[in-house]
Amino acid sequence: xxxxxxxxxxxxxxxxxxxxxxxxxxxxxxxxxxxxxxxxxxxxxxxxxxxxxxxxxxxxxxxxxxxxxxxxxxxxxxxxxxxxxxxxxxxxxxxxxxxxxxxxxxxxxxxxxxxxxxxxxxxxxxxxxxxxxxx
Numbered sequence: 353x354x355x356x357x358x359x360x361x362x363x364x365x366x367x368x369x370x371x372x373x374x375x376x377x378x379x380x381x382x383x384x385x386x387x388x389x390x391x392x393x394x395x396x397x398x399x400x401x402x403x404x405x406x407x408x409x410x411x412x413x414x415x416x417x418x419x420x421x422x423x424x425x426x427x428x429x430x431x432x433x434x435x436x437x438x439x440x441x442x443x444x445x446x447x448x449x450x451x452x453x454x455x456x457x458x459x460x461x462x463x464x465x466x467x468x469x470x471x472x473x474x475x476x477x478x479x480x481x482x483x484x485x486x487x
Contacts, residue, residue: 358428374407
């Protein structure tokens with residue numbers, strides 16, 4: 353039985369984490385799930401939410417993902433995120449400004465405008481990110 357789990361989290365921009373950990377908790381579309389060493393293999397989709405990495409070298413980590421896939425194999429857990437942000441790197445004041453700007457852009461469009469749903473989804477993403485960072 354392995355003492356640790358190899359975990360990698362990759363976004364299109366870069367690899368945010370790769371290393372040995374004790375436990376990972378992720379936001380699956382079917383519900384939150386945890387992965388420990390020697391976990392049974394499975395693959396699932398992720399919803400927007402917080403990935404908590406426990407027992408990482410250098411301390412626990414919190415990474416906010418915007419969708420993606422999680423793949424558990426005998427070699428470990430790999431998360432391929434559509435977008436990912438290390439919560440420790442987020443400037444809350446700058447995020448507040450970005451939320452305000454996104455809301456103003458959204459309100460400038462009518463609800464039946466084709467751009468409105470994408471703008472609304474972006475505002476929801478930013479607000480979810482802020483919630484994850486401040487809690």
